[in-house]
Amino acid sequence: MKYAALFDLDGVLADSHHAFLSTIAGFATFHLGRRVTVADLPPHASITPRDGVLAALGATGPLNEEGWDAATATATLTARVFPYVMPVLTELRAAGWATGIVTARTQRRVPWLLGPEVRALIDVIVCSDDAPLKPDPGGVLLALDRLGVSADRAVFVGDMRSDVLAGQAAGAVTVGAGWGFTPPExxxxxxxxxxxxxxxxxxxxxxxxxxxGMPTGNRKRS
Structure with missing residues (x-):
């Protein structure tokens, strides 16, 4: 009997709140040609799609992905994996659970946040270049398909409303990470x-x- 624990990345496995805001500020500085600091960002910037935040700052037009990568790579040097991550992943795998990540980051950017010791404890990583962004359940379903685990034996741990909705739509149990970007309530x-x-x-x-037995709670079944 196989179970799977899937995780969002930013705010759940990685303490990247300030790094994310620094990425936006750094990219806006590059794009606008003027200094933009984290303090200049609009309210709720950490839980607002990046295009919306950048538009509020006056950065319009196609997003320069190379510029975004440069800002991201620099900012994520300040991010750290939460202390709980290695013990939890190790214990779950020892108990026979499969583990995975479903994230809005690209495959290229994930290693900038997670070192090889953490990635070695993850069985599958599904990114935005593999499946539609959450709340679409496609990423969760793809991860479960690759793991060979049915949704009724899966848990998705996330810190955003979109994570909860994606997990529900996929038929998985959803656990809110109250230590992440979004308030627990x-x-x-x-x-x-x-x-x-x-x-x-x-x-x-x-x-x-x-x-x-896995709880059924708020899960939506297809």
Missing amino acids: QLTDAGADLVLNDPGQLTPTLLQWADT
Whole structure:
């Protein structure tokens, strides 16, 4: 009996909140030709699509991906993987769980956040160049297909409303990461089956579900 734990990347596995804001500010500085700092960004910039944030700053037109990559590569040097990640992934794999990531980042950019020691504990990584962006469930479904795990034996851990909606639409149990970009109450309002503020509770919660039966909660079945 195989189970799968899928994770969003930014804000869930990687403490990249400030790095994400720095990426936007750095790119806007490059694009606009004037200094833009994190303090200059509009409210809720960390949970707003990048095009919307850049437009609010006056950066319009096609996005220069090379410029974005340069800003991202520099900013992510300040990001760190959360301390819980290695122990949780190690324990889940020891218990026979498959692990995966579904992220809006591209395959090129994931290694800028995750070192090889973390990637070695991940069985599949689905990025924006592999499947549609969340809340479309395509990325979650692709990850499960590659893992050979059915949605009713899968958990998707995310910190955005789009994560919750994608997991629900795929038929997986959804766990809100209350330590991420979005306040816990907003993840509850989005319909997450469970919201955790302490990532240390992930492993015991998931292993208990595997023993007692996965909750059905707010899941939408196709």
